[in-house]
Amino acid sequence: MKSIYMDYAATTPVDKEVINEMIPYFDNKYGNASSIHSYGREAFDAIEISRDQVAKLINANPDEIIFTSGGTESDNLAIKGVAYKNKDKKDAKGFQIITCAIEHPAVLETCKHLEKNGFKVKYLPVDKYGIINLDVLEKTISKDTFMISVMFANNEIGTIEPIGEIGKIARRNNILFHTDAVQAVTKNLIDVNKLNIDLLSISSHKIYGPKGIGALFIRKGVKLHTLMHGGGHENGLRSSTLNTSGIVGLGKACELGQKRMNKDVAHMKNLRDLLIKNILTIEECYLNGHPEKRLANNSHFRFTAVEGESLNLMLDEKGIAAATGSACSSKKLQASHVLLAIGLKPEEAHGSLRFTLGRMNTKEEVEYVSNLLPGIVKKLRKMSPLWNR
Ligand SMILES: Cc1ncc(COP(=O)(O)O)c(C=O)c1O
Known part of the structure; x- marks a missing residue:
């Protein structure tokens, strides 16, 4: 795996x-x-x-x-x-x-x-x-x-x-x-x-x-x-x-970090932008956070009628580590205070997922995740009473 x-x-x-x-x-x-x-x-x-x-x-x-x-x-x-x-x-x-x-x-x-x-x-x-x-x-x-x-x-x-x-x-x-x-x-x-x-x-x-x-x-x-x-x-x-x-x-x-900053930032931005481009092709998927004024390695999405926690677990089964909320609050059941503060409804906040990239990630990994995610989202939506299309 x-x-x-x-x-x-x-x-x-x-x-x-x-x-x-x-x-x-x-x-x-x-x-x-x-x-x-x-x-x-x-x-x-x-x-x-x-x-x-x-x-x-x-x-x-x-x-x-x-x-x-x-x-x-x-x-x-x-x-x-x-x-x-x-x-x-x-x-x-x-x-x-x-x-x-x-x-x-x-x-x-x-x-x-x-x-x-x-x-x-x-x-x-x-x-x-x-x-x-x-x-x-x-x-x-x-x-x-x-x-x-x-x-x-x-x-x-x-x-x-x-x-x-x-x-x-x-x-x-x-x-x-x-x-x-x-x-x-x-x-x-x-x-x-x-x-x-x-x-x-x-x-x-x-x-x-x-x-x-x-x-x-x-x-x-x-x-x-x-x-x-x-x-x-x-x-x-x-x-x-x-x-x-x-x-x-x-x-x-x-x-x-100082010595490698330019190289690392350029690398992470490239991967981040590719990931965002690919994932936003999923129906009713949106980017959380500012489109430009954002960390070079951060992408954060919300998916209508999908539980972020379920998405995260299904990705984990495939060997992919992402996150919902921040690491320290993700074990709590409350919606993230950050997502509520930017105006998301609790169900939208719960339907969010974060991918944060690093020095070691590759384009192949981004493509792999991008290809896998639509199928997982589809599967979860099929089971969701909130997704009746
Ligand atoms: C913005 C921010 N502040 C503070 C902390 C806490 O840092 P530490 O884990 O070193 O205590 C974190 C860790 O998640 C963080 O992301």
């Missing part, structure tokens, strides 16, 4: 070069980066090289990067860290955060937690493509707003938000701007200075690095409360012995 992986937004395999770079740090280079002996210094030096590699990817300074356990922690630290610091200030601007309805749960649940703790959160609506309205953003800003958190690109429908414009608005109003760039890094050129980004979240396992490691960019001068008390690592912002092998893997993944 074929084995075709098209769920790169959920996670990616670790690049062989990344693995090779990591292995010595499990083996003979096992020092604790805080130790002053040569083992410790060896780990410390490797971590600083990685910090540099991560910083270069987004045009930051290495001392503006701290390592975390992944995208979820980076989002939590960015938002709660700034919020709690702000609460402490005598001259606090206020207690309002502006975010958006289609954020990843790592942001949405963090914001809900803050709401229970005295903060006000405004959730910006999005249009049918998933894009926020900049006029609405400007009107939502009040004297109490201290932070805007809007994702760079959506993990489900792939839509890219107007980050440059949001950054300008944030800067003009003297408000901190955080973006969850977990899906966007290495697929989009990101310059935190040009885009006026103050905090940016990265996750390693979405960019051919290992799981359980991530980074947060914190612009120099931005003050945060720590969420992790302990030995004071990472300038007191994130205590715990540094995960040297993971950090080395993330650094290498960033370096390779």
Whole structure:
């Protein structure tokens, strides 16, 4: 049976070069980066090289990067860290955060937690493509707003938000701007200075690095409360012995991602566009998300009178890995909050399927999936009481 992986937004395999770079740090280079002996210094030096590699990817300074356990922690630290610091200030601007309805749960649940703790959160609506309205953003800003958190690109429908414009608005109003760039890094050129980004979240396992490691960019001068008390690592912002092998893997993944960005993006766009063209020939099949302002590797469809979950299972039986919803919410029965926010009815949301491509996919795989899918859709529709044509 074929084995075709098209769920790169959920996670990616670790690049062989990344693995090779990591292995010595499990083996003979096992020092604790805080130790002053040569083992410790060896780990410390490797971590600083990685910090540099991560910083270069987004045009930051290495001392503006701290390592975390992944995208979820980076989002939590960015938002709660700034919020709690702000609460402490005598001259606090206020207690309002502006975010958006289609954020990843790592942001949405963090914001809900803050709401229970005295903060006000405004959730910006999005249009049918998933894009926020900049006029609405400007009107939502009040004297109490201290932070805007809007994702760079959506993990489900792939839509890219107007980050440059949001950054300008944030800067003009003297408000901190955080973006969850977990899906966007290495697929989009990101310059935190040009885009006026103050905090940016990265996750390693979405960019051919290992799981359980991530980074947060914190612009120099931005003050945060720590969420992790302990030995004071990472300038007191994130205590715990540094995960040297993971950090080395993330650094290498960033370096390779930057080096290969043009080639990878061109490759994925070609395949994505072919997949979209082929799949949209299926009767009553529609593209979710923006037709152009979307991640190079994302295609997301809805099929009338078809259960996305059934489609996904039937594809899996044929060895094809796709997704409904995001990886973390796809085991829940609720319709995706992202699809509902772009105006889909619950049954339309349930009839959706995502294919996210990667470096390793081929044209043959795209053709194979494109040829197989119409038959599966037809079979499911035959069984569906909603499809009576
Ligand atoms: C946009 C976005 N943010 C945050 C996360 C969480 O990242 P991690 O799995 O590294 O915690 C994900 C993972 O699916 C994501 O897609």
